Amino acid sequence: MGAQARLLDPTIPYRYFAAALGFHILLWALIAAFPEDAAVFAGGSGPALAALHSLTLGVLTATAMGAAFQMLPVATGRPLRSTRAARIASWFFIPGTGLLIWGMAAGEHLPMALGGFAVALGLGIFLVLISEILWRARGFEPLGRFGLTALAALLVGVALGFVLIMDDDHGFLDQRARTAAVHLIVAGFGFMGLLALGFSHVLVPLFALAQGVPAGESRATFALSALGLVAGAAGVYHGVWFLAAGGAFFGLLGAALHLRGMARCLATGMRKNLGVSALLLRAGWGFLVTSLIVGLVTALGFFEMQGPRLFAFLALFGWLLTFLLGVLQRILPFLGSMNATGAGTKPPRPSELAPEGLLRAHALLHALALVLVGTGIGMEAALPVRLGGIAGLLGAVIYAGFALRIWWLIHGRPHATIKERP
Amino acid sequence: MFALRLGILRSLHEEHVAMLAVLERLENLLAANGPRNPPDATEESVAKLLADVAAALGDDVTHHYAFEEARLFPRFAELADPGIPEMLRQEHEIIRPLAERLVAIIAQAKTDGFTTATWAEFHGTGGEVAEREAFHIQKEEMGLLPALDQMLEEDEDGPLQMAYVEMKGG
Numbered sequence: 001m002g003a004q005a006r007l008l009d010p011t012i013p014y015r016y017f018a019a020a021l022g023f024h025i026l027l028w029a030l031i032a033a034f035p036e037d038a039a040v041f042a043g044g045s046g047p048a049l050a051a052l053h054s055l056t057l058g059v060l061t062a063t064a065m066g067a068a069f070q071m072l073p074v075a076t077g078r079p080l081r082s083t084r085a086a087r088i089a090s091w092f093f094i095p096g097t098g099l100l101i102w103g104m105a106a107g108e109h110l111p112m113a114l115g116g117f118a119v120a121l122g123l124g125i126f127l128v129l130i131s132e133i134l135w136r137a138r139g140f141e142p143l144g145r146f147g148l149t150a151l152a153a154l155l156v157g158v159a160l161g162f163v164l165i166m167d168d169d170h171g172f173l174d175q176r177a178r179t180a181a182v183h184l185i186v187a188g189f190g191f192m193g194l195l196a197l198g199f200s201h202v203l204v205p206l207f208a209l210a211q212g213v214p215a216g217e218s219r220a221t222f223a224l225s226a227l228g229l230v231a232g233a234a235g236v237y238h239g240v241w242f243l244a245a246g247g248a249f250f251g252l253l254g255a256a257l258h259l260r261g262m263a264r265c266l267a268t269g270m271r272k273n274l275g276v277s278a279l280l281l282r283a284g285w286g287f288l289v290t291s292l293i294v295g296l297v298t299a300l301g302f303f304e305m306q307g308p309r310l311f312a313f314l315a316l317f318g319w320l321l322t323f324l325l326g327v328l329q330r331i332l333p334f335l336g337s338m339n340a341t342g343a344g345t346k347p348p349r350p351s352e353l354a355p356e357g358l359l360r361a362h363a364l365l366h367a368l369a370l371v372l373v374g375t376g377i378g379m380e381a382a383l384p385v386r387l388g389g390i391a392g393l394l395g396a397v398i399y400a401g402f403a404l405r406i407w408w409l410i411h412g413r414p415h416a417t418i419k420e421r422p
Numbered sequence: 423m424f425a426l427r428l429g430i431l432r433s434l435h436e437e438h439v440a441m442l443a444v445l446e447r448l449e450n451l452l453a454a455n456g457p458r459n460p461p462d463a464t465e466e467s468v469a470k471l472l473a474d475v476a477a478a479l480g481d482d483v484t485h486h487y488a489f490e491e492a493r494l495f496p497r498f499a500e501l502a503d504p505g506i507p508e509m510l511r512q513e514h515e516i517i518r519p520l521a522e523r524l525v526a527i528i529a530q531a532k533t534d535g536f537t538t539a540t541w542a543e544f545h546g547t548g549g550e551v552a553e554r555e556a557f558h559i560q561k562e563e564m565g566l567l568p569a570l571d572q573m574l575e576e577d578e579d580g581p582l583q584m585a586y587v588e589m590k591g592g
Binding site: 075347 | 425439442443446498501502503506516550553554556557559561563564565568569570573
């Protein structure tokens with residue numbers, strides 16, 4: 001195996017991205033098919049829980065794994081300790097997620113437990129591999145700080161998830177609903193949220209070709225976000241609602257500081273036209289702020305059951321999913337071209353890989369899905385949720401088409417050869 | 423992008439920034455004049471831009487690429503992994519003939535102006551160079567420069583800067 005293949009084995013990130021695209025379709029299909037469950041979801045197994053984990057594990061975590069395995073060695077110059085281990089992690093994680101989701105949808109404990117165990121094993125391998133890179137690359141301060149803390153949150157989130165699965169059959173938890181809420185906060189804001197903030201320090205300046213966020217500002221963002229996370233989780237678990245509100249407040253301050261840095265990157269970067277992906281990134285950031293405001297207001301007692309539902313929906317679907325789709329829209333052509341440069345072939349041009357029309361259609365349907373499902377959850381009405389699910393499903397199919405098109409242009413189509421200099 | 427510690431890497435970064443500025447102006451010219459609509463190559467702003475494009479691409483293709491290939495890629499391969507420099511070297515091989523062709527069309531346009539045929543070729547090649555070079559710079563700014571900044575010793579900086587100056591002077 002040559003050096004090119006050793007570093008950039010495309011099957012590692014692509015298997016995670018392919019899984020994410022499949023689970024993206026599945027999650028919207030579940031919402032479209034079972035809108036009543038999603039509109040009034042209050043925990044417990046069923047299609048809504050399955051759709052939720054299709055998003056969190058199937059889309060968000062799978063993408064984070066693929067992106068981390070591919071991007072971190074490139075960004076830090078520290079190769080993965082073992083590409084074989086990264087493959088083995090996928091053998092546990094991807095089918096495990098499928099089994100877990102099936103168990104959740106059907107309300108069957110055994111597939112849930114087996115799937116959860118496989119997911120935990122896959123995530124455990126991921127955690128060891130990535131924390132080792134981040135530890136060796138501590139000089140990349142923001143990546144290390146946000147990344148290692150996100151991985152610690154992943155450990156806690158997975159442990160809580162496993163406890164919840166076991167409790168589903170044995171019923172030993174006194175505070176199941178609060179444990180589930182802490183699981184959501186730690187996994188959503190702690191793992192995925194901090195990882196998104198950390199990766200943004202590299203990716204957004206890279207996309208815009210801008211100077212990075214100053215170290216002091218990044219440290220302050222991290223401190224506020226971590227404080228918000230700990231206070232929010234502790235407040236929710238102990239039922240101390242002013243502490244939970246304080247967590248949301250500190251989270252808002254951290255988000256405001258982060259967004260100021262990101263806005264500066266986009267405004268001062270050498271590349272001004274970032275296309276549809278910049279729209280999705282900005283929309284995702286808007287949802288981050290909105291979700292924290294809803295979380296704050298809910299903690300202060302202004303909402304009934306719609307509050308926690310809307311908070312979770314805005315954070316997971318509005319912020320994390322929208323942001324991730326925006327990022328993926330830019331890094332898929334990027335990674336595709338990295339993998340295409342080799343063996344004396346001339347890869348397609350970047351503009352061939354990312355046609356604007358397709359991306360605009362997806363963004364429009366995604367926005368429509370968020371508005372309709374959000375409205376349905378707010379009104380506890382199934383019809384808008386179903387219509388939103390259908391819009392999301394169409395968008396997800398288009399997005400999968402966009403990714404498959406890149407795959408075809410890179411790997412399926414014969415390329416022109418390039419001439420080596422004598 | 424990260425704040426770089428070593429002078430040689432800062433020099434390369436500054437050249438990337440300058441190159442992107444020229445490419446952005448080139449893209450604006452191409453957007454304003456379709457492939458069948460050649461601009462007046464003697465018009466002051468167009469002539470200045472063409473001269474800047476030729477200078478930037480000429481220098482980038484000869485010195486910048488050559489220095490990276492001779493001095494930085496082998497060190498990166500030695501210290502980390504050969505995959506990234508190999509990929510970047512292959513991108514150089516793709517961009518090099520395109521840039522050389524663009525510079526040749528510019529030289530011809532300086533004396534004869536653009537015909538419909540030469541402008542159409544310039545339009546296609548220029549667009550491709552701008553896209554591929556910007557993408558290439560993104561990769562170097564994300565992977566090569568920050569990682570080298572972490573891995574190279576400070577006492578390597580002076581000799582590398584000297585070697586680059588010599589390469590440009592020679």
